[in-house]
Amino acid sequence: MVVFVGAGSGAEDLITVRGQRYLREADIIVYAGSLVNPRLLEEKKEGCAVYNSAFMTLEEVLEVMTEGERSGKRVVRLHTGDPCLYGAIREQMDALEAAGIAYEVCPGVSSFCGAAAALGAEYTLPGISQSVVITRMAGRTPVPEAESIRSFAGHQATMVIFLSTGMLPALQEELLAGGYPGDTPAAIVYKATWPDEKVCRCTVDSLAHTAEHEGIKKTALIVVGRVLEGEYQRSALYHPSFSTEFRQASKGGRDE
Structure with a gap:
């Protein structure tokens, strides 16, 4: 399986626990080197092959991922932030589907x-x-x-x-x-x-x-x-006069 992992917003400790586990288990990591914090690669295991997609075309990335997966390797495609935003992952997922290769997406902190x-x-x-x-x-x-x-x-x-x-x-x-x-x-x-x-x-x-x-x-x-700016209205949800499923409002309050 190929796993798309959101690297988080920058700091290496803002990757998710699941994403970190995938990095540690990976045999191949293809990472977006122009934006992903390279310190995240310190999580890789010995012998893991690393590719910087900043110097690669889509076709080259797909070749690495498909050949790796068909060789029984664990492949991580490491994207910046959360890959659902400006990550260009749909075209990668479609190509993997067409090749009959399973994939998973691990969200990240945008x-x-x-x-x-x-x-x-x-x-x-x-x-x-x-x-x-x-x-x-x-x-x-x-x-x-x-x-x-x-x-x-x-x-x-x-x-x-x-x-x-x-x-x-x-x-x-x-x-x-x-x-x-x-x-x-x-x-x-x-x-x-x-x-x-x-x-x-x-x-x-x-x-x-x-x-x-x-x-x-x-x-x-x-x-x-x-x-x-500094001005805003207080949230009604935690107001004493606001009833919820879990808390009764004070007298004269509202229900929701």
């Missing part, structure tokens, strides 16, 4: 979760935002027109923007054109949970300047939204 931790933020604050838009700017990989930054900005929801640090002037322009006021809180989180993590708080209209001033050109997430 970098957008790591960014929230770095910011001390909750993306879904009552009365402020109850939705999170995870998206990216169009680059060499196109984005459907209906999912443009400008169209999402009109919702005023919390936005976490991947793979766009090198296009911040254009991103800033699209956010403003879509309806975010210039003073909307924003943040650039560089290498969330890594030892050299850096958090730069700013506003939408100063995103590009902030990145330039801090020398950040890649490997960062952009977070936008009023959840980065």
Whole structure:
């Protein structure tokens, strides 16, 4: 079996217990070397073959995985964060299915979760935002027109923007054109949970300047939204006047 493992957001101890076990058992590891923390490879056993997919094509990756699995080897495909986000795993899974090879996916901690931790933020604050838009700017990989930054900005929801640090002037322009006021809180989180993590708080209209001033050109997430401010409503779930299946509200409370 081939196992796709989410490496986590950066810090080597943020891989899941299951993912760590798979790494320790692997005979072959194919890892996304441009983003995965190489210290995770210290978990490998003696004799494990390691391949860096940053220097490989899809066809070369598939060849290593299929030949390894057919030779009775345990194969781990190690992706950054959680492989369900911008991991390009669907094409790998489809190819494995076509070849009759079984696979499994082991989830990981996404970098957008790591960014929230770095910011001390909750993306879904009552009365402020109850939705999170995870998206990216169009680059060499196109984005459907209906999912443009400008169209999402009109919702005023919390936005976490991947793979766009090198296009911040254009991103800033699209956010403003879509309806975010210039003073909307924003943040650039560089290498969330890594030892050299850096958090730069700013506003939408100063995103590009902030990145330039801090020398950040890649490997960062952009977070936008009023959840980065201080005001919000208290959660009703834990309010004394709010009844739940497990707790009765005080007199005059509500049921749910």
